[in-house]
Amino acid sequence: MIAVPGDEDGAQIHAISTNTSVFSKEEVETVDELWDEYQARGSERSGYYWLVDKEEDGRILGYACYGPRALTDRTYDLYWIAVDPNLRRGGVGRRLLAATEEAIRKLGGRLIVLETSGKPTYVPTRNFYLATGYTLEATLKDFYTDGDDLVIFTKYL
Amino acid sequence: MIAVPGDEDGAQIHAISTNTSVFSKEEVETVDELWDEYQARGSERSGYYWLVDKEEDGRILGYACYGPRALTDRTYDLYWIAVDPNLRRGGVGRRLLAATEEAIRKLGGRLIVLETSGKPTYVPTRNFYLATGYTLEATLKDFYTDGDDLVIFTKYL
Numbered sequence: 001m002i003a004v005p006g007d008e009d010g011a012q013i014h015a016i017s018t019n020t021s022v023f024s025k026e027e028v029e030t031v032d033e034l035w036d037e038y039q040a041r042g043s044e045r046s047g048y049y050w051l052v053d054k055e056e057d058g059r060i061l062g063y064a065c066y067g068p069r070a071l072t073d074r075t076y077d078l079y080w081i082a083v084d085p086n087l088r089r090g091g092v093g094r095r096l097l098a099a100t101e102e103a104i105r106k107l108g109g110r111l112i113v114l115e116t117s118g119k120p121t122y123v124p125t126r127n128f129y130l131a132t133g134y135t136l137e138a139t140l141k142d143f144y145t146d147g148d149d150l151v152i153f154t155k156y157l
Numbered sequence: 158m159i160a161v162p163g164d165e166d167g168a169q170i171h172a173i174s175t176n177t178s179v180f181s182k183e184e185v186e187t188v189d190e191l192w193d194e195y196q197a198r199g200s201e202r203s204g205y206y207w208l209v210d211k212e213e214d215g216r217i218l219g220y221a222c223y224g225p226r227a228l229t230d231r232t233y234d235l236y237w238i239a240v241d242p243n244l245r246r247g248g249v250g251r252r253l254l255a256a257t258e259e260a261i262r263k264l265g266g267r268l269i270v271l272e273t274s275g276k277p278t279y280v281p282t283r284n285f286y287l288a289t290g291y292t293l294e295a296t297l298k299d300f301y302t303d304g305d306d307l308v309i310f311t312k313y314l
Contacts, residue, residue, distance in 0.1 A: 024228075071184060073301065075300055110299075111300065139295075140295065143229060143268065143270070144230065145230035152297065
């Protein structure tokens with residue numbers, strides 16, 4: 001079930017970040033910082049909106065974090081989307097992404113932009129976005145580090 | 158003369174932002190926020206580094222603001238560069254840009270990324286970056302608003 005997460009979900013969100021083998025230590029810390037900001041100031045003031053896919057018993061299957069891009073007219077960044085690695089290919093990612101798009105539409109969003117890595121370990125991630133209607137809009141060579149490109153996807157709502 | 162600005166330069170920096178006809182009210186406010194962060198916490202902790210082109214008598218001719226991009230290995234964003242509109246074509250922009258690149262090199266920078274607008278009023282800006290060795294790497298259609306694309310330039314150091 002898609003839900004807006006509460007305080008009690010922070011530890012499970014952190015665990016998913018950690019267990020997702022593709023996130024670096026710095027990336028896990030960044031997700032934690034966005035969570036802390038969201039907890040401290042709420043969505044509107046922090047600019048970070050969260051959704052989770054949550055079981056009846058409270059188990060978190062995955063999360064998404066998004067928000068408006070400063071200085072734009074209704075362009076939204078999809079900052080993070082992650083699924084419990086034991087549940088890959090189970091539809092959790094698609095459900096979260098669809099719910100995120102719906103939420104952004106309700107906020108008046110016009111365009112979604114997301115940045116990901118060009119590394120081989122991100123092939124499934126990039127294929128996921130291509131399969132869900134995103135356009136590979138740009139590649140910035142060696143952006144993250146030598147041999148790790150930035151890949152930008154967009155979807156116009 | 159290129160210098161690191163001090164407290165006393167804030168008002169002139171704000172004036173240049175305001176007088177630069179291409180900046181929106183929100184953009185001026187954003188520059189002010191980056192300045193306040195820099196004043197409050199310093200370059201390293203705020204992540205915002207500033208340079209100005211300053212006359213002997215203290216007059217500020219232009220400014221640049223840059224900093225490391227989170228989660229990257231030595232990639233730097235050039236956030237803002239602006240010149241007193243009465244001095245356009247006088248070499249201030251080139252001097253500031255060269256000094257910024259030199260400073261980023263000294264910080265160990267590997268790649269500079271800058272984002273600008275695709276609007277017709279930004280033709281001189283885009284030509285300036287092309288003439289100073291930047292590559293137009295990507296265009297995100299209607300990113301800022303309908304009819305206003307995001308244009309990304311890069312320079313590998």
